[in-house]
Amino acid sequence: MPSQPNMRTSGSLRVAVVGAGIVGLSTALEIRARGAEVAVYDSGVELGAGATMRAAGMLGAAFDWALEADQRAMAALARHAGMLWPDFAARIERLAGAGLEFSKEGALVVARSEEEASWLGTLAAACQARNLPVQRLSADEVRRADPALSGNLVGGLMLPEDRQVDAQIALQRLGAALSRSGVGLRLGRKVERIVGGQVFLMPDGEKFDRVVLATGAGALPAFVGPRGAPLEHGLVATVPVKGQILALAPVDGGPRHVTHTRDVYIAPKSRWVLIGATSERGRADTTVDPDKIAALRARASEIAPSLANAPEVTAWAGIRPGTPDDAPMIGQTAIPGVFAALGHYRNGVLFAPATAELVADQVIDGKVSPLAAAFDPLRFDKLSEAPHSPAQEN
Incomplete structure (x- = not known):
């Protein structure tokens, strides 16, 4: 790992975080908790210009990663993040003085055919192999768990540790928690150029x-x-992945659990029910496609018929930051003293507290855990001394 430009105690260390999404704010909160002085820079004049405000807020460590046999490090990161979230949520609520709608009810996964039931069996076995709690449910048990799921079902699973949060509310609460913790939120300040050396000079001086x-x-x-020569950070550009989501008004008898099928999810919040999501790799526009939104509603209504006529509140498209292997870049870059917390794709909300912990370990203590090493930001550089992919980690 490149050496640090200077070594100070955490109490005198000054850290700039560039980016005020949930990963950036969570990282700033953790670094501040370890004693450093922290400021967050973002070009948006208020919180919520990026992917976080367009996320469904599902915390799906089991559903998203149990089946990914070749992504063991990602599964480990997801499980670790999922275990951190209850205390992380409580900490934000305590500091902000308000709730963030963190739900501990667990998530349902349902099957509508024998083929999908077989897939459920595979998912259940994968969860058991990774010590992730899972409960098999008959069709009747699914309906008892959530009476809104009255469509043509043949069975389901309950994933008790897959939870959800309202991502937009969480971001606002994080902003309040940071302000009350003494972190400077420098919004409306675009950072296009940083001068490096023994210290880093930001555009505002x-x-x-x-x-x-x-x-x-x-x-x-x-x-x-200091003399204007370029410094190379060694990071690859993130890959845009467009995702479209539909928001419906809550209805009487509507779903109360996060519910997944193989091709759609339903995420009920207090203010709306989110249905998603498309995944359009390489697309960086935020245009909403009415046909794709209609298809999301139709698929969700197959398992929750009450959603068929629920009033539409809004629909949106967000851009997720992917990477060549769709794993995040976490840790030291090629510039001493510059760290990455990038490329979280569709799991930024889930991974936020774990990324914050891993980055703070390196920024404050110079500690790189085996888990963090799997997400080395320089792994894509063929000239790196020890390139590797998280998919190869045990």
Whole structure:
């Protein structure tokens, strides 16, 4: 790992976080909790310009990762993050003085055919192999768990540790928690260029000892030395992945659990029911396609008929930041003192507290855990001394 530009105690360390999505804010909160002075920079004039405000907020460690046999490090990160979320949510609520709609009810996965029932069996076995809690349900048991699921079902699973949060509310609460913790939120300040050296000079003239990049799908700032020579951070550009989501008004007798099929999810919140999501790799536009939105509603209504006529509140498209292997980039870059918290694709909300912990370990203590090493930001560089993919980790 590149050496640090200077070594200070955490109490005197100044850290700039570039990016005010849930990963950036969570990382700032953790670094501040370890004693450093922290400021968050973002080009948006208010919180919520990026992917977090367009996320469904599902925390699906089991559903999203149990079946990914070749992504063991990702599954480990997801499980670790899922275990952190209850205390993380409580901490934010305590600091912000308000709730963030963190639900502990678990998620349902349902099958509508014998073929899908076979897939459920595979998912259940994968969960058991990874010590993830899972409960098999008959069709009648699914309906008892959530009477809104009255469509043509043949069975289901309950995943007790797959939870959800309202991502938009969580982001606002994080902002309040940071302000009350003494973190400076420097919104409306676009960071296009940072001058590096023994310290890092930001465009507003402030100086910092460390920089954390958490720009999501946004462009990374350029780094230059004191005399203007370019500094190479060694990071690959994130890959845009467009996702479209439909928001319906809550209805009497509507779903009360996060519910998945193989091709759609339903995420009921207090203010709306979210249905998603498309996954359009390489698309960076935020245009909403009415046909794709209609298809999402139709698939959700097959298992929850009450949603067929629920009033539409809104629909949106967000851009998820992917990477070549769809695993995040977490840790030291090629520039000493600059760290990445990037490329979380569709799991930014889930991974946020774990990424915050792993980045803070490196920024404050210079500690790289085996889990963090799996997400080395320089793994895509063929000239790196020890390139590797998280898919190869045990």
